[in-house]
Amino acid sequence: MKNTLESLLAQALERLRSDGLVPAGAVRQVRLTHTRDKSHGDYATNVALALAKAAGMPPRELAERIVAALPAHPAVRRVEVAGPGFINFFLTEGAHHAVIRQVLEAGARYGRSDRGAGRPVQVEFVSANPTGPLHVGHGRGAAYGATVANLLEAVGYRVHREYYVNDAGRQMDILATSVWLRYLELTGQDLAFPSNGYQGDYVWDIAATLHREHGEDYAAPVEQVYEGVPPDAPAGDREAHIDALIGRAKALLGDIRYRYVFDLALATILDDIRDDLEKFGVVYDQWYSERSLVERGLVMQAVERLRKAGHIYEKNGALWFRSSEFGDEKDRVVVRDNGQFTYFASDIAYHMDKIERGYDRLVDVWGADHHGYVPRVKAALAALGDDPARLDILLVQFAVLWRGGQKVQMSTRSGEFVTLRQLRKEVGRDAARFFYVMRKAEQHLDFDLDLAKSRSADNPVYYIQYAHARVASVLRQLAERGWRFEPQAAELARLTDTREEDLAAALARYPEIVEHAALGHEPHMLAHYLRELAHAFHTYYNAVPFLVEDSALRNARLSLVLAVQQVIRNGLELLGVSAPERM
RNA sequence: GCGCCCGUAGCUCAGCUGGAUAGAGCGUUGGCCUCCGGAGCCAAAGGUCAGAGGUUCGAAUCCUCUCGGGCGCGCCA
Numbered sequence: 001m002k003n004t005l006e007s008l009l010a011q012a013l014e015r016l017r018s019d020g021l022v023p024a025g026a027v028r029q030v031r032l033t034h035t036r037d038k039s040h041g042d043y044a045t046n047v048a049l050a051l052a053k054a055a056g057m058p059p060r061e062l063a064e065r066i067v068a069a070l071p072a073h074p075a076v077r078r079v080e081v082a083g084p085g086f087i088n089f090f091l092t093e094g095a096h097h098a099v100i101r102q103v104l105e106a107g108a109r110y111g112r113s114d115r116g117a118g119r120p121v122q123v124e125f126v127s128a129n130p131t132g133p134l135h136v137g138h139g140r141g142a143a144y145g146a147t148v149a150n151l152l153e154a155v156g157y158r159v160h161r162e163y164y165v166n167d168a169g170r171q172m173d174i175l176a177t178s179v180w181l182r183y184l185e186l187t188g189q190d191l192a193f194p195s196n197g198y199q200g201d202y203v204w205d206i207a208a209t210l211h212r213e214h215g216e217d218y219a220a221p222v223e224q225v226y227e228g229v230p231p232d233a234p235a236g237d238r239e240a241h242i243d244a245l246i247g248r249a250k251a252l253l254g255d256i257r258y259r260y261v262f263d264l265a266l267a268t269i270l271d272d273i274r275d276d277l278e279k280f281g282v283v284y285d286q287w288y289s290e291r292s293l294v295e296r297g298l299v300m301q302a303v304e305r306l307r308k309a310g311h312i313y314e315k316n317g318a319l320w321f322r323s324s325e326f327g328d329e330k331d332r333v334v335v336r337d338n339g340q341f342t343y344f345a346s347d348i349a350y351h352m353d354k355i356e357r358g359y360d361r362l363v364d365v366w367g368a369d370h371h372g373y374v375p376r377v378k379a380a381l382a383a384l385g386d387d388p389a390r391l392d393i394l395l396v397q398f399a400v401l402w403r404g405g406q407k408v409q410m411s412t413r414s415g416e417f418v419t420l421r422q423l424r425k426e427v428g429r430d431a432a433r434f435f436y437v438m439r440k441a442e443q444h445l446d447f448d449l450d451l452a453k454s455r456s457a458d459n460p461v462y463y464i465q466y467a468h469a470r471v472a473s474v475l476r477q478l479a480e481r482g483w484r485f486e487p488q489a490a491e492l493a494r495l496t497d498t499r500e501e502d503l504a505a506a507l508a509r510y511p512e513i514v515e516h517a518a519l520g521h522e523p524h525m526l527a528h529y530l531r532e533l534a535h536a537f538h539t540y541y542n543a544v545p546f547l548v549e550d551s552a553l554r555n556a557r558l559s560l561v562l563a564v565q566q567v568i569r570n571g572l573e574l575l576g577v578s579a580p581e582r583m
Numbered sequence: 584g585c586g587c588c589c590g591u592a593g594c595u596c597a598g599c600u601g602g603a604u605a606g607a608g609c610g611u612u613g614g615c616c617u618c619c620g621g622a623g624c625c626a627a628a629g630g631u632c633a634g635a636g637g638u639u640c641g642a643a644u645c646c647u648c649u650c651g652g653g654c655g656c657g658c659c660a
Contacts, residue, residue, distance in 0.1 A: 336658040372655045582647040
């Protein structure tokens with residue numbers, strides 16, 4: 001409907017343009033919105049206000065001219081100029097009700113569009129280091145990224161979901177060494193575990209696997225391991241300490257055995273993360289290995305490309321990328337004085353590769369604490385000759401958990417509630433997925449665990465799901481009374497109650513909500529919409545009986561209610577939340 | 584110090600990219616089932632949109648400054 005009206009307006013403006021009244025390009029100014037107040041009709045536009053100056057006439061007068069030039073349309077009952085120069089559209093009753101049949105006919109497809117025209121988009125999200133289980137902080141990135149991906153798909157993009165696996169850095173060496181040290185402890189030796197090592201129980205678990213499957217094959221005397229290693233903090237430097245231990249692990253194990261421990265740790269943790277996300281309803285098309293970037297020489301190629309383009313220089317024995325010429329606040333090292341690539345160098349290569357894989361748009365979902373990193377990645381794309389505007393970096397603020405009116409401490413040490421797995425176990429997948437995307441991404445999120453678990457109206461997830469289940473229940477009642485839903489028998493024109501009109505209007509808005517949420521990367525809009533729709537439904541349910549003797553009216557009301565159910569189901573599907581038939 | 588995000592009802596937040604009288608939920612107060620699921624509904628009270636300037640027909644929304652909160656500023660990943 002909205003599109004129809006927009007095209008009518010475009011035609012009107014085109015006529016006025018050929019009369020020389022409005023400038024070329026005016027059509028792009030067309031912006032149609034739903035009215036908040038019913039006395040302003042169903043849709044309104046402010047084009048006349050926006051174009052008044054360029055047209056050189058008062059807004060109201062221009063509005064009148066536009067209305068006069070507007071082609072007639074059967075769904076439009078009346079068009080009027082109001083206020084300072086708004087043009088308000090009033091639709092016919094039939095137009096209001098038409099959406100009900102549209103929803104029922106389109107079913108699961110209702111709300112989807114081909115706006116993206118199948119263009120390929122890559123969405124990269126979570127990408128947490130595989131050095132431990134997913135933290136509750138990663139959960140928001142997971143829920144948000146997955147929902148943004150779903151939304152983009154719904155509006156017609158071809159979406160590729162990707163997880164970038166940082167399997168090549170120093171953190172992974174620390175993990176492998178931590179596992180090996182725990183393994184040495186399992187062989188019965190005592191040692192002082194490094195303060196900088198990974199302390200979690202999962203490290204013990206991996207070490208136990210190694211011990212169970214390979215006995216003492218990976219053992220070495222602790223005295224040899226620690227011989228000549230500089231002291232740990234607080235007496236010494238913890239970084240130097242752990243680096244020396246990594247070196248010792250590599251030396252004593254040799255390349256092959258070290259790599260085995262490393263890969264065992266990586267595979268175990270990655271399996272855990274994959275499983276965790278799958279149970280959270282988050283599935284990837286690809287897990288992209290940083291190590292593969294290095295091994296294929298892509299990192300070297302990326303640096304070489306920058307060098308050839310004249311954006312690399314040497315200083316203090318290191319290679320620097322002149323990112324400050326592309327909007328970054330300072331230049332950045334890509335190759336350290338010890339010859340190793342920095343993490344940033346891999347990231348340049350990774351984004352170069354993304355572009356080369358032919359995506360139209362790139363979406364990165366990052367934790368907001370990485371925001372300082374945005375300019376340098378964009379700078380790299382620009383320096384490589386690509387358009388940085390093709391990359392959208394979406395920053396997600398942290399979530400703070402609350403229980404019993406208190407902030408939940410989330411330190412690894414306290415052993416309190418830290419993993420996504422635990423969160424899922426406590427509040428369930430549906431509540432977790434919904435709560436994570438309830439707020440816009442750049443807003444800090446207060447995640448109320450008690451509320452997420454409560455089964456009441458206070459809890460928006462249950463409130464929405466309950467509306468869906470209630471419709472299912474109505475259908476069960478229908479069958480018990482020996483009736484069936486007969487859509488052909490429905491006389492939609494009988495739906496004249498204001499609550500029925502409100503519901504139909506809400507249904508008509510759904511495709512626009514999806515499009516808006518998708519293009520703006522704002523899943524919270526869909527979450528809010530569904531709550532409003534559920535509210536309109538509950539109000540209707542309480543006020544009007546559906547299962548009445550009058551077949552034409554009964555089937556009309558059932559049509560409306562089933563359409564509501566369909567839209568709730570479609571919306572929840574995009575959010576990754578289930579739509580139960582009974583609760 | 585510099586940069587990014589945020590500041591809207593007692594609390595948690597929306598506000599459709601500058602529109603018409605700023606909206607929800609919770610909480611508070613008062614109501615509603617012999618009827619399709621009370622995990623529900625209705626109503627009332629509650630606002631200097633942090634503050635001050637500016638831009639214009641029109642600002643919670645855009646610009647500048649001030650105040651307050653969060654985060655970030657490595658040859659770490």
